[in-house]
Amino acid sequence: MKLKNILGTIGAHALLVILSVIWLIPILWLVVTAFSAYPGINISHFFPSEWTVQNFGTVLLKPDSVVQYCVWFKNTFIIAIFTCIISTIFVFMVSYAFSCMRFNGRQGLMTFSLILNMFPGVLSMIAIYFILKSIGLTNSHLGMIIVYSAGSGLGYLIVKGYMDTIPASLREAARIEGANEFQTLTKVILPICRPILVYQVINSFLIPWGDFVFAKLMLNSGLSKDWTVAIGLYNMLDKSLINKYFSIFCAGGLLISVPISILFVIMQKYYVEGVAGGATKG
Known part of the structure; x- marks a missing residue:
């Protein structure tokens, strides 16, 4: 044995x-x-x-008609930062409502949200594209930020699970002191939720940072100044360019991983605590 x-x-x-x-x-x-x-x-x-x-050096310092890496990096960073901020706010608001508040239809709404979040986002991509096209938000970074952020509240489960571990007595004490729901969230709950906040920030940042499919669908004007890094790097793999730009493509792919790797190493302790705490209940 x-x-x-x-x-x-x-x-x-x-x-x-x-x-x-x-x-x-x-x-x-x-x-x-x-x-x-x-x-x-x-x-x-x-x-x-x-x-x-x-x-x-070519990627960072020698832009040409094919390689405009710094412009792509700036576009990607702007989209990722705004998506991260908006998505994190949405997720924490939804999580607080489901975890700390009681109202009619709460359980049904939670179940509906979970079921809806199970469907892959690609199923709605064509419909989203035509909706944004009708209001002039295709080939727009604003349109991408809106779409990346709009459904983020459906991913509340992990954050809610973490909030479920916070004693209700803390919220009750805050209400006795005269705090409203917003003050309770920002001054009592959020300071305790630092680990799960780090988890949510990193996850929200990663979605637009590494996305290719939706970015390629939306930014289709052919103007490289509007592209994200993912689209720009993909363009280097064109059969007419790959024999000249493949090593540059690899350098660009390596560089795009550096910021998020540094962020993860710095925040790793809180990230692991957030995942573990969020999985305890919920």
């Missing part, structure tokens, strides 16, 4: 190692290719024969 357990543990770990290697190889290839002096796809060697940091 002991030998069987040992063999099972070894087999499980071996499988995990194999899956990890398969998962890491494309990422490692992107990283090393970003430092390659060969501009196209080099299939003869995994590691570059010549190393350079010129690709990063």
